[in-house]
Amino acid sequence: MSEAMQHVGGxxxxxxxxxxxALCHKVLTRHGFSKPHVEAISEALVAxxxxxxxxxxxxxxxxxxxxxxxxxxxxxxxxxVEDAAPSVVKxxxxxxxxxxxxxxxxxxxxxxxxxxxxxxxxxxxxxxxxALWVEIERLTREGLVAIACNPTQSYMAxxxxxxxxxxxxxxxxxxxxxxxxxxxxxxxxxxxxxGDIELHRRQGDEIPLGWGVDREGMPSQDPTEVLDHGAMLxxxxxxxxxxxxxxxxxxxxxxxxxxxxxxxxxxQGKGSLPYHGELIIAMDPARxxxxxxxxxxxxxxxxxxxxxxxxARLASERRYKARQTHQAQGxxxxxxxxxxxxxLIL
Amino acid sequence: MSEAMQHVGGxxxxxxxxxxxALCHKVLTRHGFSKPHVEAISEALVAxxxxxxxxxxxxxxxxxxxxxxxxxxxxxxxxxVEDAAPSVVKxxxxxxxxxxxxxxxxxxxxxxxxxxxxxxxxxxxxxxxxALWVEIERLTREGLVAIACNPTQSYMAxxxxxxxxxxxxxxxxxxxxxxxxxxxxxxxxxxxxxGDIELHRRQGDEIPLGWGVDREGMPSQDPTEVLDHGAMLxxxxxxxxxxxxxxxxxxxxxxxxxxxxxxxxxxQGKGSLPYHGELIIAMDPARxxxxxxxxxxxxxxxxxxxxxxxxARLASERRYKARQTHQAQGxxxxxxxxxxxxxLIL
Numbered sequence: 001m002s003e004a005m006q007h008v009g010g011x012x013x014x015x016x017x018x019x020x021x022a023l024c025h026k027v028l029t030r031h032g033f034s035k036p037h038v039e040a041i042s043e044a045l046v047a048x049x050x051x052x053x054x055x056x057x058x059x060x061x062x063x064x065x066x067x068x069x070x071x072x073x074x075x076x077x078x079x080x081v082e083d084a085a086p087s088v089v090k091x092x093x094x095x096x097x098x099x100x101x102x103x104x105x106x107x108x109x110x111x112x113x114x115x116x117x118x119x120x121x122x123x124x125x126x127x128x129x130x131a132l133w134v135e136i137e138r139l140t141r142e143g144l145v146a147i148a149c150n151p152t153q154s155y156m157a158x159x160x161x162x163x164x165x166x167x168x169x170x171x172x173x174x175x176x177x178x179x180x181x182x183x184x185x186x187x188x189x190x191x192x193x194x195g196d197i198e199l200h201r202r203q204g205d206e207i208p209l210g211w212g213v214d215r216e217g218m219p220s221q222d223p224t225e226v227l228d229h230g231a232m233l234x235x236x237x238x239x240x241x242x243x244x245x246x247x248x249x250x251x252x253x254x255x256x257x258x259x260x261x262x263x264x265x266x267x268q269g270k271g272s273l274p275y276h277g278e279l280i281i282a283m284d285p286a287r288x289x290x291x292x293x294x295x296x297x298x299x300x301x302x303x304x305x306x307x308x309x310x311x312a313r314l315a316s317e318r319r320y321k322a323r324q325t326h327q328a329q330g331x332x333x334x335x336x337x338x339x340x341x342x343x344l345i346l
Numbered sequence: 347m348s349e350a351m352q353h354v355g356g357x358x359x360x361x362x363x364x365x366x367x368a369l370c371h372k373v374l375t376r377h378g379f380s381k382p383h384v385e386a387i388s389e390a391l392v393a394x395x396x397x398x399x400x401x402x403x404x405x406x407x408x409x410x411x412x413x414x415x416x417x418x419x420x421x422x423x424x425x426x427v428e429d430a431a432p433s434v435v436k437x438x439x440x441x442x443x444x445x446x447x448x449x450x451x452x453x454x455x456x457x458x459x460x461x462x463x464x465x466x467x468x469x470x471x472x473x474x475x476x477a478l479w480v481e482i483e484r485l486t487r488e489g490l491v492a493i494a495c496n497p498t499q500s501y502m503a504x505x506x507x508x509x510x511x512x513x514x515x516x517x518x519x520x521x522x523x524x525x526x527x528x529x530x531x532x533x534x535x536x537x538x539x540x541g542d543i544e545l546h547r548r549q550g551d552e553i554p555l556g557w558g559v560d561r562e563g564m565p566s567q568d569p570t571e572v573l574d575h576g577a578m579l580x581x582x583x584x585x586x587x588x589x590x591x592x593x594x595x596x597x598x599x600x601x602x603x604x605x606x607x608x609x610x611x612x613x614q615g616k617g618s619l620p621y622h623g624e625l626i627i628a629m630d631p632a633r634x635x636x637x638x639x640x641x642x643x644x645x646x647x648x649x650x651x652x653x654x655x656x657x658a659r660l661a662s663e664r665r666y667k668a669r670q671t672h673q674a675q676g677x678x679x680x681x682x683x684x685x686x687x688x689x690l691i692l
Contacts, residue, residue, distance in 0.1 A: 085633040087433045088463035117434035118466045118627070122634055145600055147592075161658035165649070173592045183595070185588040236582025242531040242661050246493075246519045248649055249529070253642040254491055256635040259649055281464070281627070287431040288468055289602040296599040303511070303594055303605055310507035315588045 013338045016330045020046045020058065027061050027344045031068055034076040040099035044130035047137075049331050052322025055195045056131040058333065058341055063273055064097070064129070065344050072272025073097060073127040079104045087112050087119040090255070093126030098150075098278055101126050102135050109282050110142045117287035122255035123278040128152065132172035133186040133319070139282050140174040140182035148172045149247040150278040154261040156190050157231035159241035162217025164231040167260030167274070168194055169247035175300065176285075183304065185315035189244035191235045197223045251279040359684045362676040366392045366404065373407050373690045377414055380422040386445035390476035393483075395677050398668025401541040402477040404679065404687055409619055410443070410475070411690055418618025419443060419473040425450045433458050433465040436601070439472030444496075444624055447472050448481050455628050456488045463633035468601035469624040474498065478518035479532040479665070485628050486520040486528035494518045495593045496624040500607040502536050503577035505587035508563025510577040513606030513620070514540055515593035521646065522631075529650065531661035535590035537581045543569045597625040 015023070024042035033041070041064070049057030067073045077096025081104050084090040089108040093101035105121045112119035132148045139146035152167030172186035188194075191211050200207045201223035209219050212226030212233055220226050234240035252259045257277025258266065266275055289296045307314055333341075361369070370388035379387070387410070395403030413419045423442025427450050430436040435454040439447035451467045458465035478494045485492035498513030518532035534540075537557045546553050547569035555565050558572030558579055566572050580586035598605045603623025604612065612621055635642045653660055679687075 082636075084636065085463035086461065087465070088633055090634075090636055115432065116462060117431035118464055119433070120464045120629065120634065122636075124636065145596060157656065158653045158658040161653065161656035163652075163656045165652050165656070173588070175592075175595050183591070185585075185592070187585050187588070189585075235585050238659075238661070239531075239533050239535075239581050239586070241658070242519070242533070245529070245649070245653070245661075246521075246531070249521050249646055250491060250629070253645045254629065254631055254634050256637065256639075256642045259645065261649070261652070262645075283466065283596070283600065285600055287434055288436075288466065288600050290428075290430065290436055290468075290470065291602065293602075296602045299599045299605065299608075300595055303591070303607070306509075306511050306607065307504045307507065307591070310503065310509045310511070312504040312507035312587070313584075315584070315591075 011335045012332050013335060014330045014332050017046060017050055017327065020049055020331060023341060024058065024061065027065070027341060030345050031065055032075045034078075037075060037077070037097060037100050040103050041097055041129055044099045044134045047134050048131055050323055050326045051319045052326070053131055053133075053319065055193065056134075059337060060129070061341055061344060067127065067272040070270040070272045072267070072270060072275065081105055081108060083108065084122075087116045088122065089119070090122045090124065092124050095125055095275070096127065097129035098123055098126035099129045099134075102138075102278075102280070106135075106138055109280065110139065110144065113144055113282035113284045114142075114287070118281065118283045121280040121282070122257075123280075124255060124257050126276065126278060127272070128274045128276065131186055132170055133174070133184050133316075135280060136172045136174035136184050136186065137182060139280070140176040140184070143176050143286075144282045144284055145176065146172075146174045146280060146282045148278065148280040150251045151248050151258070151260040151263065151276050152274040153264040153267065155194055155232050156234060156244065157213060157217075158245065159234055159238045162213050162231060165261055166234070166241070166244045166248060167263075167276075168232065169244045169251075169260070171243065171247060176297070177301070177304075178297070181316065181320045183300075183314060183316060184319075187235075189234055189240050189247060190232045191240075192232075194227070194232065197227055197232070201227065251277050255279055357681045358678045359681060360676045360678050363392060363396055363673065366395055366677060369687060370404065370407065373411070373687060376691050377411055378421045380424075383421060383423070383442060383446050386449050387443055387475055390445045390480045393480050394477055396669055396672045397665045398672070399477055399479075399665065401539065402480075405683060406475070407687055407690060413473065413618040416616040416618045418613070418616060418621065427451055427454060429454065430468075433462045434468065435465070436468045436470065438470050441471055441621070442473065443475035444469055444472035445475045445480075448484075448624075448626070452481075452484055455626065456485065456490065459490055459628035459630045460488075460633070464627065464629045467626040467628070468603075469626075470601060470603050472622065472624060473618070474620045474622065477532055478516055479520070479530050479662075481626060482518045482520035482530050482532065483528060485626070486522040486530070489522050489632075490628045490630055491522065492518075492520045492626060492628045494624065494626040496597045497594050497604070497606040497609065497622050498620040499610040499613065501540055501578050502580060502590065503559060503563075504591065505580055505584040508559050508577060511607055512580070512587070512590045512594060513609070513622075514578065515590045515597075515606070517589065517593060522643070523647070523650075524643070527662065527666045529646075529660060529662060530665075533581075535580055535586050535593060536578045537586075538578075540573070540578065543573055543578070547573065597623050601625055
């Protein structure tokens with residue numbers, strides 16, 4: 001047991017990056033995930049935890065194990081990478097978590113994008129595991145611009161409707177900034193992440209108007225009503241709704257995979273993590289800028305500066321600040337979370 | 347003079363598609379646009395007018411001529427098409443309107459998308475002319491899925507800011523539906539189109555809260571204050587703002603073209619239409635679906651049906667309904683608009 005782990009006693013526990021990773025490894029190995037899955041998932045969970053993205057951090061381990069116990073994920077799935085067209089890589093995740101499928105398809109995506117200017121990675125038959133920005137950062141490190149999205153399950157009504165149909169369908173984007181941290185955003189097309197409504201429920205709080213409707217389609221501030229009987233709502237009214245529909249289509253039927261409603265049907269009420277496809281587009285500035293690539297890319301710095309000068313926040317700043325802090329000081333987990341995770345290795 | 351044109355006398359005038367096109371041709375030819383530009387622009391304007399998209403219809407002719415008189419557009423520009431990479435077509439519009447540049451690049455975009463699975467058309471140095479959905483429909487007719495976007499001029503503050511920096515940066519998407527009309531959306535990433543605020547000003551109306559801020563960065567309902575001294579606001583708070591920044595980057599520096607703020611500086615206060623780049627991505631379902639393409643594409647029909655069954659509207663329905671009506675009955679222009687257009691050919 002590490003020095004940090006010996007500090008368990010109070011309400012919180014502090015762990016460094018290596019300790020977080022060791023803990024993830026232990027849990028996932030204990031539950032029968034193959035070594036490549038253990039490594040891919042641990043890397044993504046620890047990256048999220050280190051970046052202050054708690055909803056995609058170690059907390060996910062409980063959902064992973066529950067999904068495994070439901071038969072909702074294949075712990076030893078071996079992804080199959082297919083060179084489907086000059087600018088298309090397809091990876092069949094074979095029912096495993098998405099992280100390994102992404103890792104195995106990424107090198108081919110990078111080389112196709114660099115050779116052809118733009119390329120697409122379509123992951124099929126994967127179980128949603130981690131935040132998209134983890135994958136986006138992998139691509140910006142190669143100097144590529146990237147967009148990723150996936151459907152989830154039918155939690156959300158389209159704008160103007162009242163029944164759950166669409167997923168919370170995240171869209172993520174990344175822009176490389178030389179040696180600096182990339183500009184990255186990653187958000188649900190719902191008004192708020194599902195996890196935030198769940199958090200309100202756990203804490204017995206009302207939710208703000210605009211997040212969801214009740215079973216009658218009327219605005220509701222009751223998290224249980226919205227989550228279990230009504231529907232979540234899209235961000236930005238008809239525009240966010242249209243974007244959520246776009247994600248359904250391009251990361252669903254376009255790549256031969258499921259809509260959110262089909263994923264919900266597939267789950268048969270087991271409450272597993274969403275089983276779906278994922279779409280990642282990568283673009284190479286060197287092939288698109290028409291020369292003077294570095295000079296053009298640097299012009300974006302003026303935009304970022306002007307955003308910050310007027311007091312607005314750049315999408316990814318909070319994440320990088322958290323990362324810096326956590327690298328220096330470790331991550332503080334609540335005692336409750338730590339004990340829940342420890343129960344998984346009993 | 348056509349029969350319809352003889353009906354001028356009341357407050358309105360009814361014109362059929364051929365008459366609208368003839369009128370556009372007359373205006374643009376009279377002002378020295380080359381024949382290819384006359385045809386490309388007329389086609390786009392008439393398509394918009396026939397589809398009930400008035401803000402991108404004949405009304406635009408006045409802005410086109412004003413921009414021409416400012417030296418803001420090259421009326422005889424000959425676009426140069428370049429095969430920049432296996433999945434990249436670049437078209438240098440040479441300061442002409444975007445419609446012709448798009449038309450000339452589209453065949454190569456289509457063939458690259460069909461050969462490689464995904465391809466990109468980057469238009470540089472063009473003047474914004476028409477709605478993006480016109481171009482999107484050209485690609486869905488080929489069975490392709492398409493996404494398009496462009497910066498404009500610095501009209502909008504980022505979320506959390508108060509100074510004009512970003513463009514109204516439209517994003518459009520199209521999904522082919524066999525013989526039926528495609529699913530298409532096309533919207534500004536601002537809370538509302540700039541033209542709608544201008545319409546309120548002309549009518550002496552207040553604008554709703556959320557559309558813009560005054561020169562102090564405070565919420566304003568005064569259209570003149572928002573347009574001339576303050577800033578427009580993005581749709582969907584930080585998410586719409588992030589998408590607007592994405593458009594700045596991928597249809598700006600990524601393709602070696604200008605940010606909205608650079609386009610505003612380039613204009614030097616002349617009030618010309620935005621000069622910028624445009625980015626169009628096309629994807630071929632046949633290369634992405636992994637087989638059974640038609641069957642997969644048909645699954646999207648279930649999604650569209652379920653959207654409509656709960657009383658929500660599909661993004662493009664209103665446009666197709668207007669098109670049907672106008673094809674049968676012609677388009678009714680206000681007497682004021684008709685006279686403004688006629689003044690351009692005196």
